[in-house]
Amino acid sequence: MSQLDITIINEENLLSSKQVDWAQRLLDYTKDKIAPEQSIEMSVSFVSExxxxxxxxxxxxxxxxxxxxxxxxEDGEDQDEIEMLQQTFGIARNIGDLIICPAIVAEHGEEYGHGFDRxxxxxxxHGFLHLSGYDHIDPEEEKEMIGLQNxxxxxYGLKR
Structure with missing residues (x-):
């Protein structure tokens, strides 16, 4: 069975437990949209400015x-080798770590006029997609990534 195993680090209690649970649900939803058959693990740390x-x-x-x-x-790694090891040993694909500053996110939400949740x-x-190999360096990649993200x-109900 595929799943998303997320380690969430909120040591300074910068987010409420309700916000942390909401983040977990959104990341689970995102994982199911882009990699429904894979087991994935990652970490998300909420830190100060x-x-x-x-x-x-x-x-x-x-x-x-x-x-x-x-x-x-997995930046620059041989994807075929990684997938073979994951299938052979039945381990989850570890995509990496996100480090998020809720205070800056709140500033941006206010600045862009759509609030904290959006x-x-x-x-x-956006961070999950980057960890999963998506990028927006060239126009075609950007079109794919931003389209999927939107x-x-x-x-999920987070329209602009």
């Missing part, structure tokens, strides 16, 4: 806070 600024500086060389940083495990949902889905958000 100071913490995400440190992470952004350390790993991206940028001296500012941001809403989300994703660390995809922006939080966007951030979760469809998932709309179907």
């Amino acid at each position: 100071d913490e995400i600024k440190k992470i952004n500086q350390t790993y991206r060389g940028k001296d500012n806070s941001t809403d989300v940083i994703s660390f995809a495990i 922006e939080f949902g966007y951030t979760l889905v 469809q998932i958000l709309d179907d």
